[in-house]
Amino acid sequence: MNDSKSIRLHYLFRAAVLLAFAYYIWHLTNENALSYYVAPALARWIKLCPIPLGLMALSLIIQAVLGKSAMLCNCGHRLPASPLASGALYGLFLFPLLLGFVLPDRALGSAAAVKKGMSFSYSAVEPEKSVRFESKHPYAQEFTELAKILYEQPVIPVYPAIFSEAFGAIDMFKKQFEGKEIAVSGFVYRDQAGEDTGPFAVSRFLVQCCTADATPLGILVDPVRQQHLPADAWVKVQGKIRVVPQDGKELIRIEASSITPIAQPDAPYIYTSADSVETWHELEKFANKEK
């Protein structure tokens, strides 16, 4: 009977672990912290996970409490054989929960950007040499369309919803955009740690699925006047676009006339947009209504 007792114990313990996972996800959803870890498209599915987790825990509890001893065979030999093995197994499952509850939820910042390698240009597109907004590549159509719209703005607003597309479009036609006024927000990133004045990059992490594939994108900024800005501080930068050569490549750089510290947005990362031109029109409509 000892055997069935320990199986019951295992089942109850597993049920508790499953419920703890369900609670953790519920907690993240409640705190609006899921966006620190995964993209919204995936978050939808993660929010549903507590349902199967809860059902699994419930079934295990039913088994542990009501199941007849004879039926509780460990025929599959799937339960750990020694206390040490069970300790290691459950320790492994409790570790992420411990980490999750003990440490505060924080978005990726400069430290991660250094490891992942900051990109100062949108490398998926070729720079276009032509003076007019046209591209020979049929797949760059969307960026070309967006570039035309952005060019007509007195001050180009880089909306977070289409940050990567706007960055790509400007990078693609950087020669034409030289001298245009731009406004963009992001966190402060510096190659050399320790300094807190001088040039930096206004940066965002582009996330496809989760933090594992986060790619840091940054636009170089040249502050006109000295200002103390620690790394990872969130700022809004406005200024003129310049094209400067750096390491054999031409990069865009903002000659900043104003840098204002802002609070970290609720959604710190940026995501790709299915149709950036469409999104732009919607954002503009919304912005006009606000006015």
Add this chain to the structure above:
Amino acid sequence: MTALSPMKIIPLLLPAALLIILVVMWLPEYQGLLNNEYVHTFKTGFIGILLEALPFILAGALLSSLLQVFVPDEVISRWIPKRAIPGILFACVLGIVFPVCECGMIPLVRRLIQKGMPVYVAIVFILSGPILNPVVYGATFMAFRNHPELAYARMGLAFAAAFLIGLIVYCTVKKSPMRWSAQREMGDMAHSHAVRGGRLTSVFVHTSEEFFEMGKYLLIGCLLTAALQTFMVRDSLAAVGGQPLGSYLFMMGLAFALSLCSTSDAFVASTFLHTFPAGSLVAFMVFGPMLDFKNAMMLMALFKTKFALYLFFLIFACVFIGSVLLSPWL
């Protein structure tokens, strides 16, 4: 199953108690250790990867349990073509109808093998499923807006490599490479009918067994991946990429270490577009979904170690040679 007798726990309790005392005494003085940038980057990376995999592994475990409880064995073997080549081709297109991510794939495939799917067909499904599906094709196409040929190359190479590996496994492996013996599978079958609360409870009890079984490998994989991402500087590795074939090795090593989801790795690959030859990017996008930290752990759990290592070698060789051969056309 040994009972939890107190005599056995005491030798473990002493060091554990000592450890707890040490942690409690020292921790307040070294708060900085716990609160530095590395720990936060590690946590954000680790929880991110874990949360990303969670819906997929739950779906895989649930599907596998539904198969276990509701689908009789004969049905599966009737579906699969008996001859080798049609069988392999069948497995290649299975990914199109079953777009499961690689984390959900392994519990599902294990059940399919137990239900009579030949091992070589299962391997082709494991390898091709995460790449040869419409979702991944669309994502790759989006990431390489100016280079659609890379999306075609990725699909083509994944198909060719999976087909070839399936054929090699069919010809060379005769003994069952599974870690679980037939007898234990039978025990498992008997178990499924002896659950209180009807079939639905039985499905969920099985799902949780599957979840804990595969979850531990997933967790170890996530831990290692997050640690690598926290401490490895990508640029320092890029020096290896300087040699002619070095870039291929570098990109494949990176794919292994990063354990990205196949739907999102194309964008990461596109950031290397001007640094490395296009062939090495294809190697990255084909090798990663087939073999990375996370699923290497899970494959080791599924197959005997010797066979798993053989399979890793086959995947490496096929993708490496294939991508180098493809490069003149890219």
